[in-house]
Amino acid sequence: MYKIKNHPVDPDYAKDANITEQQYQAWYKESLEQPDQFWAARAKQFLDWSKPWSSVNEYNFAKGETTWFKDGKLNACYNCIDRHLEKRGNQVAIIWEGDDPSEDLSITYRQLYEQVGRLSNALLAQGVKKGDRVCLYMPMIPEAAYAMLACARIGAVHSVVFGGFSPESLKDRILDSDCQVLITADEGLRGGRSIALKENADKALAHCPDVRCCLVVKRTGAEIGWNNSRDVWYHDAVADMSPDCPAQEMDSEDPMFILYTSGSTGKPKGVMHTTAGYMLGSAMTHRYILDYREGDIFWCTADVGWITGHSYIVYGPLANGATTLMFEGVPTYPDASRCWQVVDKHKVNTFYTAPTAIRALMSQGNEPVKKFSRASLRLLGTVGEPINPEAWEWYYNVVGETRCPVVDTWWQTETGSIMIAPMPGAHTLKPGSATVPFFGIEPALVDNDGNELQGACEGNLVIKRSWPSQIRSVYGDHQRMIDTYFSTYPDTYFTGDGARRDEDGYYWITGRVDDVLNVSGHRMGTAEIESALVLHDAVAEAAVVGYPHDIKGQGVYAYVTLMAGIQPSEALRKELLDAVSKEIGAIAKPDLIQWAPGLPKTRSGKIMRRILRKIAANELDTLGDTSTLADPAVVNELIDNRANR
Numbered sequence: 001m002y003k004i005k006n007h008p009v010d011p012d013y014a015k016d017a018n019i020t021e022q023q024y025q026a027w028y029k030e031s032l033e034q035p036d037q038f039w040a041a042r043a044k045q046f047l048d049w050s051k052p053w054s055s056v057n058e059y060n061f062a063k064g065e066t067t068w069f070k071d072g073k074l075n076a077c078y079n080c081i082d083r084h085l086e087k088r089g090n091q092v093a094i095i096w097e098g099d100d101p102s103e104d105l106s107i108t109y110r111q112l113y114e115q116v117g118r119l120s121n122a123l124l125a126q127g128v129k130k131g132d133r134v135c136l137y138m139p140m141i142p143e144a145a146y147a148m149l150a151c152a153r154i155g156a157v158h159s160v161v162f163g164g165f166s167p168e169s170l171k172d173r174i175l176d177s178d179c180q181v182l183i184t185a186d187e188g189l190r191g192g193r194s195i196a197l198k199e200n201a202d203k204a205l206a207h208c209p210d211v212r213c214c215l216v217v218k219r220t221g222a223e224i225g226w227n228n229s230r231d232v233w234y235h236d237a238v239a240d241m242s243p244d245c246p247a248q249e250m251d252s253e254d255p256m257f258i259l260y261t262s263g264s265t266g267k268p269k270g271v272m273h274t275t276a277g278y279m280l281g282s283a284m285t286h287r288y289i290l291d292y293r294e295g296d297i298f299w300c301t302a303d304v305g306w307i308t309g310h311s312y313i314v315y316g317p318l319a320n321g322a323t324t325l326m327f328e329g330v331p332t333y334p335d336a337s338r339c340w341q342v343v344d345k346h347k348v349n350t351f352y353t354a355p356t357a358i359r360a361l362m363s364q365g366n367e368p369v370k371k372f373s374r375a376s377l378r379l380l381g382t383v384g385e386p387i388n389p390e391a392w393e394w395y396y397n398v399v400g401e402t403r404c405p406v407v408d409t410w411w412q413t414e415t416g417s418i419m420i421a422p423m424p425g426a427h428t429l430k431p432g433s434a435t436v437p438f439f440g441i442e443p444a445l446v447d448n449d450g451n452e453l454q455g456a457c458e459g460n461l462v463i464k465r466s467w468p469s470q471i472r473s474v475y476g477d478h479q480r481m482i483d484t485y486f487s488t489y490p491d492t493y494f495t496g497d498g499a500r501r502d503e504d505g506y507y508w509i510t511g512r513v514d515d516v517l518n519v520s521g522h523r524m525g526t527a528e529i530e531s532a533l534v535l536h537d538a539v540a541e542a543a544v545v546g547y548p549h550d551i552k553g554q555g556v557y558a559y560v561t562l563m564a565g566i567q568p569s570e571a572l573r574k575e576l577l578d579a580v581s582k583e584i585g586a587i588a589k590p591d592l593i594q595w596a597p598g599l600p601k602t603r604s605g606k607i608m609r610r611i612l613r614k615i616a617a618n619e620l621d622t623l624g625d626t627s628t629l630a631d632p633a634v635v636n637e638l639i640d641n642r643a644n645r
């Protein structure tokens with residue numbers, strides 16, 4: 001067992017930190033005991049309003065109703081750009097670092113204002129109105145941020161779809177939220193390879209007759225298909241537009257964006273966030289947990305297709321007037337020292353990434369890290385999945401040279417911003433622990449019957465009261481939100497995660513307790529992958545589980561039962577992998593496929609996933625009771641023929 005070493009706050013670091021231990025305690029207490037007073041003060045401090053609110057917070061979890069800053073008026077884009085112009089017009093807002101190390105750009109707040117204004121006017125000219133949904137299927141280029149901000153500026157609701165998703169997934173998301181405008185690029189570039197975004201978009205749009213306009217950014221200049229009645233070059237659309245576009249006055253609770261995420265059943269859900277609470281959550285956590293200080297260069301390596309990219313590349317940093325770095329490429333291209341080369345080149349102070357990236361870099365040894373000084377780094381962060389203490393220590397010792405605290409931040413698409421994490425000047429760090437709740441967050445652990453557990457214990461992680469950046473709805477299916485998050489345990493938000501709490505009150509996230517996988521920090525539902533597999537004619541049945549994977553955290557393990565008379569083959573294995581890529585995207589491809597003549601089922605026909613998970617993890621001595629299975633012999637057959645790894 002790995003010995004976990006605590007890291008007390010470094011006084012040198014704490015001197016200039018935004019929050020001290022004492023302040024954390026006092027503010028946390030106030031945030032729970034006098035929430036209205038606490039949040040009203042923060043809403044005034046962090047955001048500019050055109051009209052004040054009439055009440056701070058009202059909520060009813062059972063009905064899925066939540067209002068923060070009722071009747072208040074503001075605009076998210078104004079808060080990210082306009083209000084900074086006077087003081088920071090010439091300060092760099094976005095540093096863009098291309099996939100190719102020779103390409104980069106610096107965009108000042110003034111330039112950002114103009115770019116976003118032009119695009120806002122172009123969208124208005126295309127007939128986009130307040131409340132309309134606009135889909136973004138973009139590479140990591142500045143236009144992705146312009147597009148998000150332009151939507152926010154005119155009150156349109158963006159739905160960003162990760163560029164790694166397949167045409168099929170893109171189509172489903174466009175149709176589900178009834179988007180009539182799509183913004184994409186000819187191609188994306190990642191790790192020296194191009195991604196055929198427009199070609200994928202064309203395949204998706206063939207089934208989306210309501211999309212009347214597709215704006216296309218020219219990124220690589222590749223040959224692409226063109227539909228004259230629908231497609232418009234982005235540069236043409238903005239060319240004659242004024243840089244000035246008034247920001248639409250939005251209500252606090254007006255929808256701001258939709259972001260699809262996977263659950264344990266059915267198709268991905270369109271998680272809906274609204275304006276004021278989301279902006280407050282992302283700005284405040286960026287300041288206190290990512291300890292943003294005036295003049296910092298902040299780099300979050302996520303893609304804007306995920307919530308981390310929304311909150312910590314775009315909205316949180318820009319609301320705080322920061323310089324945010326947006327990276328088009330991957331950490332290992334051209335080689336494993338790329339991140340550190342970028343850190344030195346742009347003098348990055350805070351580096352925020354996923355454990356999977358840390359493990360991948362760690363596997364390349366220390367040399368690539370040592371090639372660069374990393375002298376500008378002050379703080380390191382992780383997000384997306386549990387971090388193993390070995391990787392945490394490597395990050396802390398080798399990357400940060402014991403000088404930079406590591407903040408392990410737990411949160412979700414649905415939570416909008418960080419929920420459980422240390423504040424680097426306030427908390428002793430324990431490698432592998434997400435640490436303590438943010439202001440106003442009241443976590444609890446409950447057993448499977450919903451009884452709250454006390455003291456040091458392990459259970460299901462729930463949140464007992466509303467917080468500003470909380471999910472407001474599932475687009476088009478409000479009941480699904482109530483059923484998914486607010487029905488499992490009464491009067492609480494259920495996270496779907498398990499956690500342990502230690503004697504110091506620190507939380508240790510143990511991972512999902514439902515059928516959701518977390519592969520390289522990407523969240524996917526086992527049911528989605530199973531559906532993609534059974535679409536293939538040769539497949540009778542499929543069951544997908546996660547298994548421990550050194551780099552990815554979890555790998556995808558698929559048990560596949562073929563139709564009678566069909567023989568397994570390498571060619572068929574490849575066809576199945578392609579089928580998953582086509583339906584969902586390459587990120588969901590199974591790492592291992594095991595041909596399974598039968599699956600362990602109860603007498604009522606339910607697949608016993610617990611057993612499949614154990615077999616996949618090679619944990620054969622803890623299989624548990626198999627006597628209730630309809631055919632217990634199936635288990636030995638599966639054990640004897642485990643997939644090669």
Ligand code: PRX
Nearest residue numbers: 383384385386408409410411412413509523
């Ligand atoms: O299981 C938890 C894991 O990621 C899930 C949320 O995934 P998603 O909505 O895609 O958002 C990821 C980025 C915020 C959670 O239910 N997770 C996220 N952060 C951590 C984590 N697990 C352990 N430790 C974390 N720091």
